[in-house]
């Protein structure tokens with residue numbers, strides 16, 4: 357180890373070699389203290405050169421470093437070496453009269469902390485089960501032989517190795533990502549071990565890098581819709597879910613219909629994510645529309661798609677040429693549906709099937725209040741949708757009054773309560789009144805009334821509306837009340853008959869009993885006469 361530098365160093369080197377190879381007796385020795393020193397780069401060190409020669413001709417220090425003589429004695433010199441910025445080997449030499457030059461070499465080791473220790477950025481998201489690389493770059497750090505690089509996950513050592521040469525020094529390790537690595541902090545630490553030199557151990561650490569890991573199953577999410585055929589203006593519901601996610605709360609879900617983002621509500625339960633959205637469509641979206649559910653986690657995504665058929669199906673348009681007409685007027689009823697549909701008017705389908713149908717009629721009194729039903733059917737993807745519309749026709753017609761409305765002959769018993777019903781038809785509704793033909797007295801309609809003999813007679817009932825007047829004659833018969841109620845007469849007759857029969861029976865019986873008694877008395881008298889004529893045998 358020769359001090360580098362100028363030519364004058366050469367003789368010193370030769371002298372050293374000679375001294376090492378040819379150690380002869382009587383040589384005055386030279387020493388240097390300390391023989392080894394470890395100091396920070398740019399630091400200073402004191403070196404003491406001394407010799408055994410009592411009166412040395414020359415005592416000096418050879419070094420490329422700035423040196424300063426601090427103090428000296430006859431056989432020693434103390435130097436201060438300043439601003440030492442690299443390893444070197446200063447040489448102390450001395451010349452004793454009559455002897456060869458002798459020397460001693462010190463070894464200076466410069467150390468320096470790394471200026472920069474950095475762990476390369478980790479992937480923003482790392483799939484579980486896949487490898488990733490930790491890469492640490494160390495700038496500076498001396499002496500390299502005493503510098504180690506350690507890669508850590510939290511406090512756990514993943515790799516330890518001596519720092520390689522080169523600037524910057526790079527150390528790498530491949531690690532398989534696991535679920536437990538989610539949120540873990542990775543660091544790179546350098547260790548400058550100067551303990552053997554008695555200086556100490558120096559650690560420098562990089563900024564920690566946090567890793568996020570994720571697991572997304574290799575299958576599409578489960579996508580369901582309330583209907584695959586959605587009508588404009590109605591609401592449909594979309595559900596999309598996927599289980600087996602890690603970390604589930606980080607998962608995002610997007611629901612899109614025809615490229616349009618749906619307003620989605622996302623919930624996370626255990627290891628699954630679930631999204632729901634209501635979907636409303638406009639007439640502009642008519643036709644098949646792709647519905648896509650995308651679950652995003654980390655750097656990956658899974659999607660499911662289906663098709664929603666949007667259809668526009670307004671209710672049919674049912675029109676009457678006039679909603680209110682006079683009897684005998686021609687009326688046109690027209691029903692029109694959305695293009696692509698088929699309409700049915702009053703149960704009669706359009707022939708050939710078309711979205712439009714009409715019918716004409718001569719309005720009659722019977723058509724008053726008639727409801728026309730227009731029904732329209734639309735087939736979407738094999739599913740038939742129907743809508744209806746009704747309209748009522750009003751016909752203006754004069755009063756109608758006949759047997760059905762007002763009975764011609766009425767027979768009412770005297771003293772009973774009876775109600776006359778007499779209702780005329782017509783639009784507007786006619787006013788009806790009935791009057792006795794001769795007396796002119798009015799017969800109330802629809803009100804119960806007592807029947808007496810004066811009520812009988814012929815009445816003229818009149819129905820009047822702004823559209824005319826009709827009359828109907830009705831005859832009311834009143835059956836007079838009998839003087840005695842027939843049941844009582846029969847009862848009296850039966851009692852009288854029973855009385856006569858009873859009396860006759862009694863009289864006959866009495867007569868028979870008297871005759872019998874008289875006959876008995878006559879027989880007894882005859883018997884007594886017979887007994888007196890004959891003597892007794894006893």
Ligand SMILES: *[C@@H]1O[C@H](CO)[C@@H](O)[C@H](O)[C@H]1NC(C)=O
Nearest residue numbers: 510538539540541564565566
């Ligand atoms: C990692 O470091 C961050 C801050 O730098 C800290 O909030 C987090 O708790 C650390 N993670 C672990 C697993 O220690």
Ligand SMILES: *[C@@H]1O[C@H](CO)[C@@H](O)[C@H](O)[C@H]1NC(C)=O
Nearest residue numbers: 469470471472557558559560
């Ligand atoms: C390296 O560590 C030492 C002490 O261990 C510290 O004095 C020095 O400032 C550190 N260097 C950097 C760049 O952080």
Ligand SMILES: *[C@@H]1O[C@H](CO)[C@@H](O)[C@H](O)[C@H]1NC(C)=O
Nearest residue numbers: 683684685686717718719720
């Ligand atoms: C409608 O019918 C009535 C009688 O039923 C007739 O008098 C009238 O001329 C008809 N009108 C038309 C326009 O056919």
Ligand SMILES: *[C@@H]1O[C@H](CO)[C@@H](O)[C@H](O)[C@H]1NC(C)=O
Nearest residue numbers: 729730731732742743744745
């Ligand atoms: C339309 O008419 C059909 C049959 O006439 C009926 O079953 C259905 O309930 C009606 N729909 C509406 C909305 O009125």
Ligand SMILES: *[C@@H]1O[C@H](CO)[C@@H](O)[C@H](O)[C@H]1NC(C)=O
Nearest residue numbers: 759763764765766830831833
């Ligand atoms: C009403 O009674 C009269 C006689 O009282 C009779 O001639 C007429 O036929 C009857 N009319 C009806 C509809 O019964």
